Amino acid sequence: MSLSELPPGSVALAWALLGLMVGSFLNVCIYRLPREGMSVSRPRRSQCPACGTELGWVENIPLLSWIVQAGRCRTCSARISLRYPLVEASNAGLWYMAVTLAGPADWPLWLCWSVVLSGLLVATMVDFDCFQIPDEVSLGGCVLAPLACLCVPGLQGETLLAQFLSADPLGGVDRVGALLSSFAGMGVGAGVLLLIGALGKRIYGAEAMGLGDVKLLAAGGGFIGPGGALVALALAALVASVFGLLNMLRFFILSRSRARGRGRSVGIRRSLRVARLAGRYLPFGPFLGLGIGIVLLAWDDLSFLWL
Numbered sequence: 001m002s003l004s005e006l007p008p009g010s011v012a013l014a015w016a017l018l019g020l021m022v023g024s025f026l027n028v029c030i031y032r033l034p035r036e037g038m039s040v041s042r043p044r045r046s047q048c049p050a051c052g053t054e055l056g057w058v059e060n061i062p063l064l065s066w067i068v069q070a071g072r073c074r075t076c077s078a079r080i081s082l083r084y085p086l087v088e089a090s091n092a093g094l095w096y097m098a099v100t101l102a103g104p105a106d107w108p109l110w111l112c113w114s115v116v117l118s119g120l121l122v123a124t125m126v127d128f129d130c131f132q133i134p135d136e137v138s139l140g141g142c143v144l145a146p147l148a149c150l151c152v153p154g155l156q157g158e159t160l161l162a163q164f165l166s167a168d169p170l171g172g173v174d175r176v177g178a179l180l181s182s183f184a185g186m187g188v189g190a191g192v193l194l195l196i197g198a199l200g201k202r203i204y205g206a207e208a209m210g211l212g213d214v215k216l217l218a219a220g221g222g223f224i225g226p227g228g229a230l231v232a233l234a235l236a237a238l239v240a241s242v243f244g245l246l247n248m249l250r251f252f253i254l255s256r257s258r259a260r261g262r263g264r265s266v267g268i269r270r271s272l273r274v275a276r277l278a279g280r281y282l283p284f285g286p287f288l289g290l291g292i293g294i295v296l297l298a299w300d301d302l303s304f305l306w307l
């Protein structure tokens with residue numbers, strides 16, 4: 001019996017359930033990877049960050065524990081962030097989408113997609129928290145991408161360069177084509193951000209691009225190819241500038257209402273300057289992650305952009 005003979009949706013649902021449990025592990029990674037002296041396996045058991053009590057298995061059931069305990073620690077009743085169940089649910093949702101979009105029968109493809117999406121989720125959350133992207137994710141991705149493309153050439157199936165470099169006259173992608181396209185994607189991903197960083201430094205005299213972003217887009221390019229890396233960057237820049245403007249607006253409103261609360265008159269111009277300075281600091285990794293994820297799952301649907 002093959003995977004495609006099972007009732008429709010059952011593979012995706014089962015995979016999503018596993019994704020929920022893996023999401024619980026991702027929460028551990030997000031918390032521990034950026035912290036010195038902690039690793040994914042040390043300490044072995046999860047602890048409450050507030051009281052340090054080791055958590056038993058009842059308190060570690062994804063989603064359910066949080067709901068049953070109403071978002072509080074069982075021992076010290078400190079609040080447990082809503083982020084934990086959200087990360088678990090997001091990972092389940094992403095894994096569900098991977099199976100649905102790849103088709104349940106193509107398990108090597110959705111397996112790889114799921115790993116990449118989980119990596120992007122971790123990179124996104126850590127970057128939001130600490131303005132850094134863990135090397136375990138970005139450099140790990142750079143090592144994994146060519147290996148994965150060699151084993152599952154379908155990862156580069158829609159990449160024009162991979163099709164061009166493959167021996168298949170019907171436009172299929174073979175291992176050599178997929179591997180070369182993966183390397184090209186890593187080169188383009190890293191290269192374009194390094195170039196933008198160098199230009200930014202020339203023009204603004206300040207570091208415009210973090211090395212973490214460079215490594216992340218390199219890893220992403222390894223999975224989605226050179227064209228994909230450029231489209232992912234364009235999507236990331238587009239969404240980031242919308243969010244950047246909204247963030248500046250938020251600081252502008254905040255600065256106005258604070259001034260009014262203190263009964264002081266502060267010039268609009270001053271508020272604008274505060275908003276521009278404070279609102280500028282947004283991590284870029286989450287937007288890169290979003291762009292890479294969209295290209296990974298929807299490359300064929302994005303072709304309307306250039307056709």
Ligand SMILES: [Zn+2]
Binds near residue numbers: 049051075077
């Ligand atoms: Zn506690």
